[in-house]
Amino acid sequence: MSQGNDITRREAVARTALILGGTLAASSLSGVRGSAWARAAAPDWRAGTLDPDQSELVATIAEHIIPATDTPGARAAGVHRFVDVMLSNYYKEGERKQFLDGLAQLDARARKELGASFVKATPAKQLALLTAIDAESYPSPRVLEKAEPLNSERARMRDSLARQSSTGPTVSDPTRPSADGGGGETARREAERGWFFRRMKELTLLGYYTSEAGAMTELKVNPMGVYRGDIPYRSVGHSWA
């Protein structure tokens, strides 16, 4: 067993402060940018699942969910490309098809209600439609819980959050596969209606806040180095990514 790869704590902290630290000079990021984010932003990037129209549709919806403000929005963070990666390399056929169907239905609804495909509609109309869909997509938590028993993106993020905020023992792993068939047929149908938009929002938040833009510009990754268990929230002023 070679010990030649040991690094000291000081080196480790120095090395990774570049990646995770709260205060970064732009130049010190250049080494990091060579990686996945750069690839996702590269002009020769190619989708695995989404065709160009679908990709544009996803990017447009995502940007409405997390728009650019004084910090980048979902499009600049490459959320549509992340969604494509998840559709291609994470979800299996069933969920992938359900998601693409949902995209198509949203576009069909846009044509019907806005008189144009979603991406061709004005931003104001797009937002109005999404706001309506958003409001329809969240039945009571009880119904949701029954219909999507803990195997959803939402629960996965709850788990992810617990781990990121405090990697101590988790109380329960809410993302385990469940043998529970879920609640009754009514609840299932009620929940089914909003499935696509909930999933779309989950993927948008996940893709955005785990991107370099979301995790380092909009928020900050909780830095390594020391642990301080009780500091004034004011001294941080934002949520850790």
Added chain:
Amino acid sequence: MTGTQESEYDAIVIGSGITGGWAAKELTEKGLRTLMIERGREVVHGKDYTMEHKSTWEMPLRNARLSPDKQGAEDYQVQARTGQFRESTKQFFTKDTKHPYEEVKPFTWVQGDQVGGKSLIWGRQVYRWSDLDFEANAKEGIGVDWPIRYKDIAPWYSYVERHVGVSGEKLGLPQLPDGEFLPPMQMNAGEKHVKAGIERRFKERRVTIGRVAILTANHKGRAACHYCGPCERGCSTGSYFSTQASTLPPAMATGRLTVLPDSIVHSIVYDPKSHRVAGVRVVDTRTKATREYKAKVVFLCASTLGSARILLNSKSSTFPNGLANSSGVVGHYLMDHHFRAGATGRIEGLADHYYQGNRPNGIYIPRFRNLGDVATKQPFARGFGYQGSAARAGWGRGTSGPGLGVQLKRKLHDAGDWTMGITGFGECLPREDNKVTLSERTDEFGIPILRIDCSWGPNEMAMRKDMRQSAIDMLEAAGLKSVVGTDDYKEGGLGAEPGLGIHEMGTARMGRDPKTSAVNGFCQAHDVPNLFVTDGSVMASASCVNPLRGGPTQEEEHLMDRRDFLKVSGAAGLATMWGSSLACAHSTAAAGAANPALIPGGFTLAQVGLQLYTVRDAMSKDVDGTLASVAGAGYHLVETAGLYQRPAADLRALFDKHGIRTVSGHYPLVDLEASPETVFTTAKTLGQEYVVVPFLDPSLRTAETFGSLPSRLNKLGEAAHGAGLKLAYHNHDFEFQKYGGTTTVMERLLANTDPTLVSFELDGYWAFKAGTAPADLVARYPGRFALLHLKDSTAAPEKAFADVGHGVIDFRRFIAAAQRNGLKYAFVERDVAPDPIASIKASHDYLASVLPA
């Protein structure tokens, strides 16, 4: 890893996880040429932690949890049931298609498949058992009585904790004995709030920070935790205990360990003529070729289920039901901890509190049920403790309801509510019908797979109700809102089934009676004297605390002391084990406790050696004869000072011939700086761990030298570290002068060298001569003095040399202080002696009277 594999060894260790690593360390340090066999791939410390410190955006799936219904989990349908199976950790879990098993009822068997085993991905929580645990079976008439008690194992807990490095808070509770702790980690504001509320309402309950095998201070060449968070991706600073970080380096440093990865043990070979095991049969997992390795003793550390499988598959005419299984208990009494029953709630009033850093730990609430008094008595047997943590919600809460756009983004910019969750970890009773057997099916290596038949019983289910309700009661008592109780158990389904706790225990249980147990109180098979099972399979009960503990075996100690394998049968061992706070007696430690004359602590005579400078004249004339005298005087450990014009390999051969090993050597600074590689090669050829800068010529003792020396030592230390060695500096009296500085050279060297790179060898005599009590110095700089030189001083004003114990230095205080502060080895030295051999004998005799053997 190491050179070509021979086919005969002194010892074979099967498995390289927590207990295999410990066995390898202890055996090799005691002089045994050891083969460690691992079915999985090689994982090199540092280099192979490929996901360490990766940012989420560097991972295509952003570190997604890979549940069974997702791509990438196809070959991992069992491992994927756990929340730990993610994009960043997948590489450290076994493929279930490669190592399948059958479940009669749901049982989630989480398996590692690499050198280091699950020590790379374990939860790192470590708690001592108490006599509440060791006496439970006997008092309640359940299972078999443990053949050991807390007092037997307590010294070994200390031994292991001192090596591992465990952080935690002392509580003084009888049911959860305190250990030798590094400083505790901090609780966050939410946890402190809940702690105050619970302890105010329930006087007998305590909330403490988890006791974890994670360093909160630099420790034995390993760096303190840097709070990056996900330990389970691997830690190149070695800040949590793993085989790679903690037990493998010292084992490798002996030069006696061979690691054999990609090799699965088919069976252990029994020789009916000698009534002993002769070796093991191994299948190369890449070529499927079969090969046998022989050894004089075999340590089985393949995990509770893995070890049971090997024993059951090692059939012979003597043992038709499996090796060491005349009792028929092998495979039975399988246990795990049951958990995922508890509560969560929202904490109010802490909006201006937050935390920084990623603490890989949570809180712990020690057992408060069935402590032996009327007040804590319950309708179920045994008890449970809780783990948990508090945190503020982050951006994930944005998915729980409607909302989008700038408003959503603004909201998620802020931290959300504080929430606290706790889950019980409950004890499971040993039941004969919870068992594993061999299936008719074999794996791709031709080895029958396991059929696991295990379920929770009525006692566990009754306990779970209380685990849930007590959690609700405590969180409500602490003033939390929206408190919700949880219990993930589902009848006949997945959720909180056995195995998920990943604390399997009990398939080769320990006991006094060979008719009802597989191994004795020293983990030695009742049926086979040279077979030791030192993993969780020997547990006779489960306790409720996270079960890790390793320790050397008395068996190993005997091998070291006598180098006499024929007497293995008389030996008794202290187990090295996963799944166990196993208590085992150790004769020398027991003697230490019983004899107040002995210096307290775990430092033993076996760690005392001789600095060969003492016998330099004799060595220069006759190495072979002098080494015989050195061994005759009782020394089996030496520190070198020169090679006597011999190649290092020749000198090593002579050491070996006399049963002497060398762990340290003195090498002049000028040589080290001129050609470090040459020195390192020599040291490694000799099997040394330490290269020591011994002396500075008077011409070099200038302000300039002492100004540059710390950085030069750091540089050398880094190079030594890179070569798998450690650097130390040995003092005389001149370092206690100031040479133009405001503090002494010694203080400047200690302050300005990196503790992870430079150790010190304190020569107590020279410190004493310079007017400094050596015991005070080691206490003032904990962790810095891994090595000592022992020689005494006369009372005369000139402070002449004297044999150890024959002068005025208080060695009891000196050694006791040093061993509390990281002492590894001590070397007797007398620079000038009229009769060196008589002198070293006199020193050894004194030390033998104050140190355990």
